[in-house]
Amino acid sequence: MTVTSVLDRIDADLPNALDRLQAFLRIPSISTDPAYADACDAAADWLVAELRALGAEASKRPTPGRPMVVGHLDGDGPEVLFYGHYDVQPVDPLDLWNSPPFEPELQDTPNGRVIRGRGTADDKGQLMTFVEACRNWLEEHERLPAKITFFFEGEEESGSPSLIPFLKDNADELRKELALICDTGLFNDTTPAIITSLRGMLGQEVILRGASRDLHSGSYGGPAANPIKVLSHVLAGLHDDTGGVTLPGFYDGVQVLTDRQRADWDALGFEADSFLGEVGLSMPAGERDFSALEQIWARPTCEINGIRGGYAGDGFKTVLPAEAAAKISFRLVGTQDPIAIREAFQSYVRSMLPPDMEVEFINHGASQASVMEASHPVFEQARLALTEEWQHPATFTGAGGSIPVAGYFKSILGMDSLLAGWGKDDDGLHSPNEKYDVESFHKGTRSWARVLGKLAEG
Amino acid sequence: MTVTSVLDRIDADLPNALDRLQAFLRIPSISTDPAYADACDAAADWLVAELRALGAEASKRPTPGRPMVVGHLDGDGPEVLFYGHYDVQPVDPLDLWNSPPFEPELQDTPNGRVIRGRGTADDKGQLMTFVEACRNWLEEHERLPAKITFFFEGEEESGSPSLIPFLKDNADELRKELALICDTGLFNDTTPAIITSLRGMLGQEVILRGASRDLHSGSYGGPAANPIKVLSHVLAGLHDDTGGVTLPGFYDGVQVLTDRQRADWDALGFEADSFLGEVGLSMPAGERDFSALEQIWARPTCEINGIRGGYAGDGFKTVLPAEAAAKISFRLVGTQDPIAIREAFQSYVRSMLPPDMEVEFINHGASQASVMEASHPVFEQARLALTEEWQHPATFTGAGGSIPVAGYFKSILGMDSLLAGWGKDDDGLHSPNEKYDVESFHKGTRSWARVLGKLAEG
Numbered sequence: 001m002t003v004t005s006v007l008d009r010i011d012a013d014l015p016n017a018l019d020r021l022q023a024f025l026r027i028p029s030i031s032t033d034p035a036y037a038d039a040c041d042a043a044a045d046w047l048v049a050e051l052r053a054l055g056a057e058a059s060k061r062p063t064p065g066r067p068m069v070v071g072h073l074d075g076d077g078p079e080v081l082f083y084g085h086y087d088v089q090p091v092d093p094l095d096l097w098n099s100p101p102f103e104p105e106l107q108d109t110p111n112g113r114v115i116r117g118r119g120t121a122d123d124k125g126q127l128m129t130f131v132e133a134c135r136n137w138l139e140e141h142e143r144l145p146a147k148i149t150f151f152f153e154g155e156e157e158s159g160s161p162s163l164i165p166f167l168k169d170n171a172d173e174l175r176k177e178l179a180l181i182c183d184t185g186l187f188n189d190t191t192p193a194i195i196t197s198l199r200g201m202l203g204q205e206v207i208l209r210g211a212s213r214d215l216h217s218g219s220y221g222g223p224a225a226n227p228i229k230v231l232s233h234v235l236a237g238l239h240d241d242t243g244g245v246t247l248p249g250f251y252d253g254v255q256v257l258t259d260r261q262r263a264d265w266d267a268l269g270f271e272a273d274s275f276l277g278e279v280g281l282s283m284p285a286g287e288r289d290f291s292a293l294e295q296i297w298a299r300p301t302c303e304i305n306g307i308r309g310g311y312a313g314d315g316f317k318t319v320l321p322a323e324a325a326a327k328i329s330f331r332l333v334g335t336q337d338p339i340a341i342r343e344a345f346q347s348y349v350r351s352m353l354p355p356d357m358e359v360e361f362i363n364h365g366a367s368q369a370s371v372m373e374a375s376h377p378v379f380e381q382a383r384l385a386l387t388e389e390w391q392h393p394a395t396f397t398g399a400g401g402s403i404p405v406a407g408y409f410k411s412i413l414g415m416d417s418l419l420a421g422w423g424k425d426d427d428g429l430h431s432p433n434e435k436y437d438v439e440s441f442h443k444g445t446r447s448w449a450r451v452l453g454k455l456a457e458g
Numbered sequence: 459m460t461v462t463s464v465l466d467r468i469d470a471d472l473p474n475a476l477d478r479l480q481a482f483l484r485i486p487s488i489s490t491d492p493a494y495a496d497a498c499d500a501a502a503d504w505l506v507a508e509l510r511a512l513g514a515e516a517s518k519r520p521t522p523g524r525p526m527v528v529g530h531l532d533g534d535g536p537e538v539l540f541y542g543h544y545d546v547q548p549v550d551p552l553d554l555w556n557s558p559p560f561e562p563e564l565q566d567t568p569n570g571r572v573i574r575g576r577g578t579a580d581d582k583g584q585l586m587t588f589v590e591a592c593r594n595w596l597e598e599h600e601r602l603p604a605k606i607t608f609f610f611e612g613e614e615e616s617g618s619p620s621l622i623p624f625l626k627d628n629a630d631e632l633r634k635e636l637a638l639i640c641d642t643g644l645f646n647d648t649t650p651a652i653i654t655s656l657r658g659m660l661g662q663e664v665i666l667r668g669a670s671r672d673l674h675s676g677s678y679g680g681p682a683a684n685p686i687k688v689l690s691h692v693l694a695g696l697h698d699d700t701g702g703v704t705l706p707g708f709y710d711g712v713q714v715l716t717d718r719q720r721a722d723w724d725a726l727g728f729e730a731d732s733f734l735g736e737v738g739l740s741m742p743a744g745e746r747d748f749s750a751l752e753q754i755w756a757r758p759t760c761e762i763n764g765i766r767g768g769y770a771g772d773g774f775k776t777v778l779p780a781e782a783a784a785k786i787s788f789r790l791v792g793t794q795d796p797i798a799i800r801e802a803f804q805s806y807v808r809s810m811l812p813p814d815m816e817v818e819f820i821n822h823g824a825s826q827a828s829v830m831e832a833s834h835p836v837f838e839q840a841r842l843a844l845t846e847e848w849q850h851p852a853t854f855t856g857a858g859g860s861i862p863v864a865g866y867f868k869s870i871l872g873m874d875s876l877l878a879g880w881g882k883d884d885d886g887l888h889s890p891n892e893k894y895d896v897e898s899f900h901k902g903t904r905s906w907a908r909v910l911g912k913l914a915e916g
Contacts, residue, residue: 032773090775096671158773199676203774212738213554216887217761218657218859221789222744222753223734228762228784229697235687236694276681276814280670283813286680295680303675304686305777310764311785315490315616316661316822317548318787318860319763319888326686327769329776331679355741356734364774401676402776429674430777 003453009136010445017132017445018106018115018438020050024086024124025104025117031066031087032158040066040154043086047152054135056150061170063162066154070173073134075144077455078378079176081415082148083405084127084183085156088119089430096432106438111426113438120436121427126182127152129422129441133448145456149176153405156183159203159365160404167412175413178376182448183403185423186440187268192386192394192447194379195419196372197297200332201402202341203364206234206349207325210357214310215320225356227324228309234352235326238302243287245302245330247344253335257298265293268395278426297398301331327364331400338366367404372416379418381454386420389447422447461911467594468903475590475903476564476573476896478508482544482582483562483575489524489545490616498524498612501544505610512593514608519628521620524612528631531592533602535913536836537634539873540606541863542585542641543614546577547888554890564896569884571896578894579885584640585610587880587899591906603914607634611863614641617661617823618862625870633871636834640906641861643881644898645726650844650852650905652837653877654830655755658790659860660799661822664692664807665783668815672768673778683814685782686767692810693784696760701745703760703788705802711793715756723751726853736884755856759789785822789858796824825862830874837876839912844878847905880905 010017029043030036044060044067051058051071058071066087091101099105104117115125137144151174155162167174187193208227215224240246257265272284272292286295295301309324311317330341346361353359374396386394399419406417422444428434468475487501488494502518502525509516509529516529524545549559557563562575573583595602609632613620625632645651666685673682698704715723730742730750744753753759767782769775788799804819811817832854844852857877864875880902886892 032775034772090769090771090773092769092771157775201676201776203776205774210739213886213891214889215737216859216889217759217763217787218659218789218857219754219883219887220737221759221761221787221858222748222757223730223742223750224737224739225741225743226761228765229693232690232693232762232765235690239687272681279673279678279682281668281682281814283683284681285683285812285814292681296677299680301675301679303679303684303776303778304690304768305675305775306768306770306779307686307690307765307782308770310762311548311550312764312766312783313548313550314492315548316663316785316787317490317615317763317888318659318661318761320761321763324765325770327774329675329679329774331676354743356739356743399676400679401674425677428671429677430775431672431674433671 003450006137006140006449006453007446009140010132010449013136014442017128018441021115021125021128021441022104024128025119026102028102029087029154030090031155032090037066040087044069044154047086050131051150054138058150063166065162068154068166069150069152071150073144073148075147077146078178079147080378081151081174081176081179082130083151083153083179083181084130085123085153086127087154087157088122088124089157091118093432098433114435115438115441116433116435118434120434121423122429122434123156123183125436125441126421126423126444129444130180130182130448132445133452137449137452145452149174156405163405163408164412167408171413175415178378179409179415179417181403181406181417181419182421184399184419184421185425187395187397189424190390190392192390192392192420193397194382194386194394195399196374196396197398198370198403198406198419199400200336200338200367200369200407201404202330202332202338202366204328204342204345205325205362205364206328207323207360207362208357209323209360211322214322217318217320220320224320225354226320227357228321230352230354230357231309231324231326234349235304237352242289243285245300247341247348249344250300250341253337254300255334257294264395265297268397275425296400298333300333300336303329305329331402333369336369338368342366365404367402367407370403370406370410370417376416382418382420382451385450385454386447389443389450461908464595464598464907465904467598468590468907471594472900476899479573479583479586479899480562482586483577484560486560487545487612488548489613490548495524498545502527502612505544508589509608512596516608521624523620526612526624527608527610529608531602531606533605535604536636537605538836539609539632539634539637540588541609541611541637541639542588543581543611544585545612545615546580546582547615549576551890556891572893573896573899574891574893576892578892579881580887580892581614581641583894583899584879584881584902587902588638588640588906590903591910595907595910603910607632614863621863621866622870625866629871633873636836637867637873637875639861639864639875639877640879642857642877642879643883645853645855647882648848648850650848650850650878651855652840652844652852653857654832654854655856656828656861656864656877657858658794658796658825658827658865659862660788660790660796660824662786662800662803663783663820663822664786665781665818665820666815667781667818669780672780675776675778678778682778683812684778685815686779688810688812688815689767689782689784692807693762695810700747701743703758705799705806707802708758708799711795712758713792715752722853723755726855733883754858756791758791758794761787763787789860791827794827796826800824823862825860825865828861828864828868828875834874840876840878840909843908843912844905847901847908
């Protein structure tokens with residue numbers, strides 16, 4: 001059972017694999033907007049059909065929100081679970097897209113061939129690399145070198161409200177030796193990464209309300225409380241002059257880097273200038289005493305993700321608005337407790353409110369950071385497999401984004417996760433014109449085939 | 459030429475006058491949104507036809523923006539100009555309207571009969587009170603006791619960009635002994651007011667730009683500059699702890715109240731509790747050392763009228779936005795210089811910007827406060843006329859809103875303005891469910907007829 005013939009088959013089948021991916025991408029499975037619930041359902045059905053075509057026993061599992069997809073494929077070797085998510089981010093501002101987000105296109109760019117559209121890199125293109133690796137392995141060898149449970153979620157981009165109860169209700173079915181999660185990126189264009197620490201995330205929406213209706217700023221400006229004004233004071237007070245977050249207790253559980261981590265990360269040759277330069281920036285804007293890489297991988301943040309209030313359209317309207325709102329997220333590291341931070345945040349906001357100002361909080365996702373123990377043999381097998389495929393040493397790294405599911409796999413199922421993915425820094429996750437390099441898709445599929453090859457060697 | 463028969467005629471003709479007003483209100487003449495340019499044109503045409511029906515020599519006058527309407531009606535007596543505006547505010551948030559904003563309805567409410575719809579009170583209903591007074595006078599007496607020039611603007615709600623050049627280009631045609639302006643309110647439900655000081659207004663839009671595209675707050679949160687965060691600091695820094703505005707030189711030209719003014723205003727019995735209570739508020743929120751009435755009539759303000767940035771729709775999107783923007787307005791008093799304040803504001807914003815943050819300013823209207831000299835005999839005649847109609851002493855007051863045209867009449871044409879109008883505090887100017895009391899419309903029409911009557915008496 002050598003991997004070489006599987007890799008050849010993957011190369012030959014690439015056009016068909018891209019066709020399948022495009023069909024998947026055409027389904028506008030935006031989970032955060034209820035208007036796309038049917039599309040999420042269709043994406044789940046599409047995956048069930050794909051898994052059945054591989055010979056898996058697969059089904060769509062209802063939840064109070066978007067459905068889960070679970071499939072089991074028998075094989076010889078360790079029992080592993082593979083996780084990906086079929087839901088995607090919203091597409092606004094739509095006018096910044098150069099092509100329709102749900103009409104995926106193959107495009108030639110100065111940096112190579114890409115597939116363009118919402119969900120290409122996050123996460124449909126990524127999860128399909130594993131499915132395609134299994135397909136080609138089975139066509140060559142008929143039986144997999146592992147017992148694989150596929151687990152696809154449809155609410156990753158909207159805070160995963162159904163995930164915890166689903167994991168609890170189906171713990172025996174989903175608890176395996178290890179989870180493989182494909183929702184992350186390469187360290188850089190040539191260096192594959194296996195991520196062993198991920199930031200957690202706390203999402204919080206704040207709505208401030210003053211007068212019972214919008215007012216004329218001439219008739220009422222002065223004595224009437226202005227929610228946008230109050231909101232700006234609330235938001236401005238969240239950071240101090242060094243870029244640190246002011247909430248009491250916020251840094252409880254934040255760990256300092258070990259010398260070993262610092263040495264490993266220094267060896268990566270990360271260049272803040274080019275990382276920021278690619279998106280038109282030049283200077284790290286976060287905590288003053290930390291490098292850009294530390295700010296992303298090892299430090300918590302507080303960001304404002306959205307704000308609205310009053311009249312913000314064309315022209316000018318002298319309204320004194322009744323309401324203003326902001327969406328705020330905290331990235332968490334180490335053992336920071338999202339629930340304690342939520343409470344500290346809400347107390348802080350309440351303490352900032354003048355008379356005649358009411359607050360409503362909407363709680364979005366809350367997940368701790370994940371720090372993996374890389375003791376299962378698959379970690380080392382995967383490091384070898386990725387090093388062979390990319391012809392560059394694969395590294396254990398941190399990551400700035402949140403993959404809450406990795407934390408829940410650990411806390412609910414007692415299962416560690418191996419996070420490997422093929423995204424690139426310029427993929428435009430969550431942005432207009434999201435893309436996935438065809439190289440990512442192709443070499444990603446080959447990478448998973450090589451991981452299967454290592455499992456077959458034992 | 460007594461006024462009594464004119465008043466009787468006005469009473470009898472009220473249903474027809476309301477029909478005419480409703481036809482006018484059905485035209486969605488929103489000036490700030492270019493999509494409604496044709497509707498503004500239609501509203502101007504409608505007014506031209508109305509004036510011609512009175513026998514005036516009237517025409518629509520093109521500008522680079524929305525057209526002006528000018529009409530001349532000969533008569534015996536002083537030469538006066540009457541000003542109103544046919545454009546209206548936008549209607550969003552549309553879902554807060556209980557009936558379509560451009561399908562005006564007569565409704566019975568606990569406080570009496572009202573006409574509901576955008577522009578009823580600001581300013582279509584008001585300007586029609588004068589037109590209807592002239593119509594009924596002419597039907598009764600054939601010839602007016604004044605030479606009247608009607609001047610209707612279509613850009614009052616969008617900063618009047620064409621007004622200054624139009625006044626300069628047509629100064630000889632428009633310069634009269636006095637202007638009458640009907641775009642203000644009663645002091646309270648029973649007390650008519652002639653306004654002799656009005657706050658000026660400076661409108662300013664700020665757009666902050668950081669990264670070249672929206673970013674994922676996991677991948678970039680920390681080192682990437684966040685425009686909403688910077689904007690919140692900029693806005694929070696505009697006020698100090700006492701509610702004062704921090705811009706250098708902002709209070710230059712702000713005058714303290716004279717003892718006479720303070721005594722007159724105290725005598726009005728203004729109650730901050732009920733004024734604020736009507737809109738769900740309880741405490742004056744402006745400058746700490748000034749009463750609510752002073753805050754509105756005699757003190758400048760800085761308000762945030764709108765803000766936008768990132769994802770503010772349903773659900774949550776962990777975006778680190780490329781752009782954030784706010785619309786800010788300053789209400790001005792005394793001789794505060796809007797141009798100097800605009801410069802101070804822009805310098806302040808620039809001084810607050812960290813690296814990697816660019817700013818664009820969009821300048822909206824800029825008008826000084828207006829302080830009238832009430833020396834023309836019509837001021838005293840109008841005070842008598844209004845006192846007779848409302849059976850309550852009419853008062854010379856201040857006003858918090860801006861009627862920039864009054865300032866331009868003074869600075870460009872050397873013409874003072876008499877500001878009288880029939881709006882009420884609960885009309886909902888600029889808000890959803892704007893209304894105008896039928897009593898305001900009816901007694902307003904009668905009030906102007908009585909003013910004409912005083913002119914006829916000489």
